[in-house]
Amino acid sequence: MNKSELNIKTEEVLKSLEGIKEVNPGDYLFNKIMTEMNYFEIPKKERKFIFGYAAIIAVIIIVNIFSLLNLSKTKLNDSENILFEKSQEVQNFSKVYFSNEDTYNYR
Amino acid sequence: MHSEDNISETDLIKKLQKGDEKSFREFYDLHKVKIYNIALGFLVNEKDAEDVTQEVFVQIFKSIKYFEGKAKLTTWIYRIAVTKSLDFIKSKKAKKRFAFIKDIFVNSDNESDKEENKFIEFEHPGIKEENRELSIILFKEINKLPEKQRIAFVLNKVDFMSYKEVSKIMGISESSAESLIFRAKANLKKRLEKFYENERRFLI
Numbered sequence: 273m274n275k276s277e278l279n280i281k282t283e284e285v286l287k288s289l290e291g292i293k294e295v296n297p298g299d300y301l302f303n304k305i306m307t308e309m310n311y312f313e314i315p316k317k318e319r320k321f322i323f324g325y326a327a328i329i330a331v332i333i334i335v336n337i338f339s340l341l342n343l344s345k346t347k348l349n350d351s352e353n354i355l356f357e358k359s360q361e362v363q364n365f366s367k368v369y370f371s372n373e374d375t376y377n378y379r
Numbered sequence: 380m381h382s383e384d385n386i387s388e389t390d391l392i393k394k395l396q397k398g399d400e401k402s403f404r405e406f407y408d409l410h411k412v413k414i415y416n417i418a419l420g421f422l423v424n425e426k427d428a429e430d431v432t433q434e435v436f437v438q439i440f441k442s443i444k445y446f447e448g449k450a451k452l453t454t455w456i457y458r459i460a461v462t463k464s465l466d467f468i469k470s471k472k473a474k475k476r477f478a479f480i481k482d483i484f485v486n487s488d489n490e491s492d493k494e495e496n497k498f499i500e501f502e503h504p505g506i507k508e509e510n511r512e513l514s515i516i517l518f519k520e521i522n523k524l525p526e527k528q529r530i531a532f533v534l535n536k537v538d539f540m541s542y543k544e545v546s547k548i549m550g551i552s553e554s555s556a557e558s559l560i561f562r563a564k565a566n567l568k569k570r571l572e573k574f575y576e577n578e579r580r581f582l583i
Contacts (some may be wrong), residue, residue, distance in 0.1 A: 284572040286564070288513035289536050293505040295416040296423075297432055302407050304437045309403075 388452055395409075395443045407436060410453075414460045416505070420531075420537035421464035423501045423518050431467050435460045454547045461530055461548060468522075520570045528563035535560050 394402035411432065418431035428514055446455060501515045521529060530549060533558075536539045541547070546556035 278572055278575055281575055282568050284569050285513045288510040288517055291507050292418050294412055295419060297411055297429055302427055305433050308437050309440055337583050342392045
């Protein structure tokens, strides 16, 4: 490519902007902006309250989850204890009933 | 006619400052095309330009109450559009750098997963189809220009603003704006010559 060809090519590139048309943004853009605006329009104080309420609700939910988990754990322990007591009872009964000497005289 | 325009502009500003939602729509309809096209001229990507247009309008609506009328309203809003566009380019460059580093450390075989591929460049729907390829080369070189030259060149050659408008938006004299555009064009010529020289060498 000689100097004049290079010049022509460069000019062609610079001319590529000629006839450029204005473009319209999408119709949905205004609604997007208004949604964004509504967020900003909530006063800072109100926004603080919203975050405060959200934090309180989150804490309540977490406490509830923990207490539910603890409750199910203690319930499990109770049922285990009942089973253990029952088995002890059966064992004692069987000891008395089957293993002890028969003191009754059949004669 | 000019004074009528001024009166309606003042009225509109007053209504906007009072937070009248109807006048937000009116203001948006009046300026959406120009703001969108300024952003498009700098970013050359429809989605990015829409994001910047949104940011510009939110910024305008938020700070219109502080507008004192020292500059013309259009000058003020176009200045916001230019600043937001340049900020967007800077943050995008920073993200790109981070993505490049991430790609080095996080091995991904899938090409579509690579962060770098998420940046789609140079899509200006207003450019004629036959000029598309050449304009891609040009925009790549425009982006490498010094900031002031780039702003002046884009506003004048892509958004077709006069030297006077460019000078007001940039806060410089008309002759400085003219000189910036002249230097930008000369720089672009040099860069393009270098580009084609390199291309020729590569082909040989």
